[in-house]
Amino acid sequence: MKKTFYSNGKLLITGEYVVLDGAKALALPTKFGQNLIVEESNNNLIHWKSYDHDGSVWFEETISFTSIIEKEKFAEIHNIKNTLIEILHEAYKLNSNFLTDANGYRITTELTFPKFWGLGTSSTLINNIAQWLEIDAYILLKNSFGGSGYDLACAQNDSAILYQLIEDRPVVETIDFHPDFTNKIYFVYLNKKQSSKEAIASYLEKQGIIANTIIKINAITTTVAHSKEAKEFALALQKHEIEMSKILELLTVQEALFEDFDGVVKSLGAWGGDFVLAISKENPTNYFKERGYTIVIPYSEMIL
Structure with a gap:
């Protein structure tokens, strides 16, 4: 059975950097984002393929369930693979069922913007994985990449947001932002x-x-x-x-x-x-x- 998840990209209009220290930020979700498509497979392996906006493959790898559970680290030339393993390992700690109750997966990601644009290749991935595994995206982010989490709020909302960390917890307010100019x-x-x-x-x-x-x-x-x-x-x-x-x-x-x-x-x-x-x-x-x-x-x- 195929499951598809989607998250919006983001642009931070105010509050860059200081949002980490509790400043209030204005952020806007973009019309561009990323899909995550999950299909069942076998052999306790994940066959992962990532497509850029133009249909070209920018990352392709096979990762064993064992590598994820043990957080195996490969040589530095495999830094993308290592990062992905780290995210999936932290996801496993939050919901182990996706490995213990499965035989394998074929996973595809599809960006609708060029990956070098900086609109949220990582945040849309983390939010999509969190949707798939029904875990808290903010906890997954904190345990893997780190960051304020405003980008996750954009991934999850279809309108402008005011975002603030209060006592280290995200507070998200959706607002109507459609000025005449x-x-x-x-x-x-x-x-x-x-x-x-x-x-x-x-x-x-x-x-x-x-x-x-x-x-x-x-x-x-x-x-x-x-x-x-x-x-x-x-x-x-x-x-x-x-x-x-x-x-x-x-x-x-x-x-x-x-x-x-x-x-x-x-x-x-x-x-x-x-x-x-x-x-x-x-x-x-x-x-x-x-x-x-x-x-x-x-x-x-x-x-x-």
């Missing part, structure tokens, strides 16, 4: 994928006393989430960039790459890679393409 918002890919793990590690090294920053970010998030005018929205994003620039000791993406842009550009998620948000009166596609950034996606084509 979304036709002025675009998402631009910076031509490189940023490692979330590395970016978080760098943040944790640099953070000082950030209680005051969290208060400011919370206020900015509220403003961004409820903005009625494009100018109010843009100015709030600009303030957010300045606050995070101080914490991270980095130039804002607009200062570093787009100083002459007529509008506001804001980093989304890990600074230095993946997507940025651009808001301007005029369609900025030509501006970015002239500078070598050819993937420019209007809000209506990206966000659910």
Whole structure:
């Protein structure tokens, strides 16, 4: 019997990094996501095949039940396999039945976005596995990858969310976010994928006393989430960039790459890679393409 599970991708609009320390974040689920297809097989093996958005296979491997139960670690060149084993091992600890009561599986994953875009290849996988095994996705994330979990909230919801960790527990509020100026918002890919793990590690090294920053970010998030005018929205994003620039000791993406842009550009998620948000009166596609950034996606084509 074939079972199919689906999870939405994500974009973090406010609260990057500081969401780990309890700041309130605004995140938007995307029209892109990932499928997980599970079929029964045999020999106590999992035959795993992962497809990119264009139908090409980017990962294929056979993993024994024993490898998962014992959390077997292979040579470094098999880092994707090792990561998958780690996730499945943590899933096994939460629900052992999927191995003890089965003969084997044929599992397929299908991304509907290019895997290098950073829209949640890992978070959609973890949420899909959690759906399949009927376990808590947040616990699975915490025990494997780590992170704030906002991406899981996007995977599970079809509308904008306000996300916050309160006493280390996720609090998710779905909100109606459809401002009149979304036709002025675009998402631009910076031509490189940023490692979330590395970016978080760098943040944790640099953070000082950030209680005051969290208060400011919370206020900015509220403003961004409820903005009625494009100018109010843009100015709030600009303030957010300045606050995070101080914490991270980095130039804002607009200062570093787009100083002459007529509008506001804001980093989304890990600074230095993946997507940025651009808001301007005029369609900025030509501006970015002239500078070598050819993937420019209007809000209506990206966000659910």
